[in-house]
Amino acid sequence: MSQAPAAWEANPEPGQAPGDAVQEQAAYRQALSADLEQFLDFQREVLEDVSSESVPLLGAVHSLAKGGKRLRALLNYWGWRGAGGDALGAPAIRAGVALELFQSAALIHDDIIDRSDTRRGAPSVHRHFSNRHAEAEWFLDGQHFGSSAAILAGDLCLALSEEAFTSVGERAAYNTRARALFNRMRTEVMAGQYLDILEEVVGPGHEPERAVVRARNILRYKSAKYSIEHPLAIGGALAGAGNELLAAYSQFALPLGEAFQLRDDVLGVFGDPELTGKPAGDDLREGKRTVLIAYALSAGSEAVRKEITDNLGRPDLDDDAVASLRTAIEESGALATTEALIAEHTEQAFTTLASLAVDEQTRSALELLAHAAVTRTA
Amino acid sequence: MSQAPAAWEANPEPGQAPGDAVQEQAAYRQALSADLEQFLDFQREVLEDVSSESVPLLGAVHSLAKGGKRLRALLNYWGWRGAGGDALGAPAIRAGVALELFQSAALIHDDIIDRSDTRRGAPSVHRHFSNRHAEAEWFLDGQHFGSSAAILAGDLCLALSEEAFTSVGERAAYNTRARALFNRMRTEVMAGQYLDILEEVVGPGHEPERAVVRARNILRYKSAKYSIEHPLAIGGALAGAGNELLAAYSQFALPLGEAFQLRDDVLGVFGDPELTGKPAGDDLREGKRTVLIAYALSAGSEAVRKEITDNLGRPDLDDDAVASLRTAIEESGALATTEALIAEHTEQAFTTLASLAVDEQTRSALELLAHAAVTRTA
Structure with a gap:
């Protein structure tokens, strides 16, 4: 297949082995x-x-x-x-x-x-x-x-x-931890997706002081928990992991998931089309209401806010308009704030991973996956 | 609630008690x-x-x-x-x-x-x-x-x-009969729904000699098995019914389900708007490809076929056009054929029910449900 x-x-780098x-x-x-x-x-x-x-x-x-x-x-x-x-x-x-x-x-x-x-x-x-x-x-x-x-x-x-x-079978039967996690994963991701489409239609001007809080909440449920935290926990629960290990898994996986999605948000605006395979600034044309955009709206000047509000989600945005939006987002400080957040979450994840109570082979594997998740370019 | x-x-009629x-x-x-x-x-x-x-x-x-x-x-x-x-x-x-x-x-x-x-x-x-x-x-x-x-x-x-x-819980766990039925029910109804939307787009002229076969197959999977046969069987399986009882349930439920849906098809074209709560001939405007329509297409004259092909699914059909289609469907013999099929299936269902190996209270309850299913006017 x-x-x-x-x-x-990704193959391991020489020396990691x-x-x-x-x-x-x-x-x-x-x-x-x-x-x-x-x-x-x-x-x-x-x-x-x-x-x-x-x-x-x-x-x-x-x-x-x-x-x-x-x-x-x-x-x-x-x-x-x-x-x-x-x-x-x-x-x-x-x-x-x-x-x-x-x-x-x-x-x-x-x-x-x-x-x-x-x-x-x-x-x-x-x-x-x-x-x-x-x-x-x-x-x-x-x-x-x-x-x-x-x-x-x-x-x-x-x-x-x-x-x-x-x-x-039995490990995933009713009343098991794994089943409860699977159920919660499904409900949470559907709720997160609903919040995401709601965020788009309420428009960029809706309660701007809470825009970052809302965007981070959507990111958490629609992506971080769903893509990273829950899969790791479900595997652990299937093998009979106790509360302590599952809690440690979350302390590693949730910040990793947040960093992973924040990286995605940055790539959607600043990614190199040759590497991402998508047109430059695709997320801007699609009008995605990401954490990056929320920071730009909340920290940007009146002019930046207006430029974003007027242009976000316009399918006909040309390359000049995309370039201008990129500059506005960068100058608002939103890119730096987002990169700092990625760095912070990444550090949290790797710090937890270093002392996670798992065998060294599992730790290596998780390290490779985590590394790929937050440093990708596509 | x-x-x-x-x-x-429905309340029981006097005497049934x-x-x-x-x-x-x-x-x-x-x-x-x-x-x-x-x-x-x-x-x-x-x-x-x-x-x-x-x-x-x-x-x-x-x-x-x-x-x-x-x-x-x-x-x-x-x-x-x-x-x-x-x-x-x-x-x-x-x-x-x-x-x-x-x-x-x-x-x-x-x-x-x-x-x-x-x-x-x-x-x-x-x-x-x-x-x-x-x-x-x-x-x-x-x-x-x-x-x-x-x-x-x-x-x-x-x-x-x-x-x-x-x-x-356990009665619906993996590898139980009830779970297998629940799974099959879901897959079958989704497949049946896909066949239904496919039937609409391939158009009334597609392989007319197989139109009745296709329409009856859709009716069976999208409606008869899903609405009647599977629910009865799932309840039986949950209580530990053996193969014999489940087979007898099917012999009762499948013809009942077919009669139930055929009645629905007839009401969708010939139903009284005051009773159905829907505009007269609503199924004609929606372009539903029912067994009734399939019979009319296969048994009707060239003129009837053309009238149906030209008008089925037109949202703007007026009352005169609906009345004309009704007459065409009736004169093609399709209404009589469908009513005969309803009668045949109903008789099969009630005959099986009469000797079904269940207590009298259950038999009464199923009789009432079956009666309501095939004689409804709305």
Whole structure:
């Protein structure tokens, strides 16, 4: 199975030599992909029983789920290993499949919400279905058909992610810590996504004195907890981690998650198009209400505030307007504040990691993942 | 908790006297509503922890889920009772909550797909959120905000339905029959919904010789199995029903489900607006590709086929055009064929029910539900 090349696959630098961790992680990736294929093969039979014409719904899920960086599955795996779970343990593989399917479901629906036409280098799911509509010269509104099919594909993927999680068996049964974390993760990320779309429509002028607080809260629930903290904790809980270890995991993972997303926010405005693969300043055109923007709005001059308020979310922003916004954000001090926050969170994460009560192999693996998360350029 | 008045609440006719079943069903309804409230109260706390501004997402789910006819929960209950489950048993109550939440999730996303502005006498969820947008005079596209929020509300509701089902405990754990049925139900209904939207876009001229087969397949998976067969079977499985009883349940429930949905199809074209609460011929304007329509297309004359092909799905159909389509459908013989199919399925269902290996109270209750399902006028 091919993977998108990504920072998560980073090789250790010479001298670090956590060779075993790297090898084991590669073996886990392979096992994860094989298990995902097996799981989806069974589902394909269920859809075939309904009608072969329904299989493309699963096909869209499959195409998306087989790609990706596997960040959540890997964190879940090292959370499991750090808590004493056995190498390539089946529960950690299947839970990884569940987390990756949940992420795919979230992406399918996110792309409808954000009107994104591409994902992982291919058409997004709604675009895939509207393309099918166009190619087959079907009737009625192809765009609406695309969104509708993608809503259903996301629903199917969401149901399958839970089916996979339940199939972990007793360690993920009702009343286990792992199940409670999985449930909380889902509810929190959906609430966070709602806050995110709400933030966009209330507009940049809404209670500006609370803009940073709101943006950091969205970042925490929509991204940091969901992408980093919960996967690590779920893996740990599956292996029977106690309260103390889980609390230490959070002290490492939450600041790491915040730094990870703040880095993403900076890249979305200041990233190099050649490295990110997205147009310069893409987040500005999309009108993303990030922590970076919130700082600029709260710390910037009247003129900066006005420039942002007038231009953020305009799909037709040209390169000059993007450059001017970048300068305004930088001069407001928001970039420096955000970079300082990234540095602070990163330090917190690495300090906690240094004394985390896990074996050295797990520590090396988490170090590599953490390093990749906060220093990436794409 | 107020319920929409519905056929499901039908009192027994004099002479039938299944008084105990009616009383017990009323007690179950009450317990179901109380349990739903308790379940959602807990969820509200999770959202409050994220931010009080995220609570409206759950509010939308709550408003929808507290209404409805409770058909699926009731079938699950009598499936449970018929298999020896105890009166008002907690597993059957919580499983009912799960089924009703699943149905709410399906409705929230269906209404986006069907562009329906009302549901259960109130604005549909996407309309509710676009109304909030308009009232608050928020920025950007209010309609897109409404759909986006409804996608997230449906996702939350879907996740919660599974959380509720898992909380049934051991009887619904991994590797139980009930869990396998719940999983299959979800996948099948999503596949059925996809086939349904596909059928609309491929157009009325697509492989007309297979139109009836396709329409009956969609009806089976999207409606008959989902609304009738699976809920009854899940209740039975939770109470430990064996293969024989579950097979007998299906022999009763599947034809009943088909008759139930065929009745719905007939009402959507020939129903009395005063009774259905929808405009006359609403399904014709919406372009629904029902079994009734498939019969008309396959059995009708060239002129009938052309009239249907030209007019089905036109939102601007006036009363005369609706009346003309009704006549064409009736004269093609499609109405008579559909009514004959309803009668045949109904007879199959009642024949099976008469010898079903359940206690008399359960039989009475299922008789009432079945009777209401196939003779309703709204």
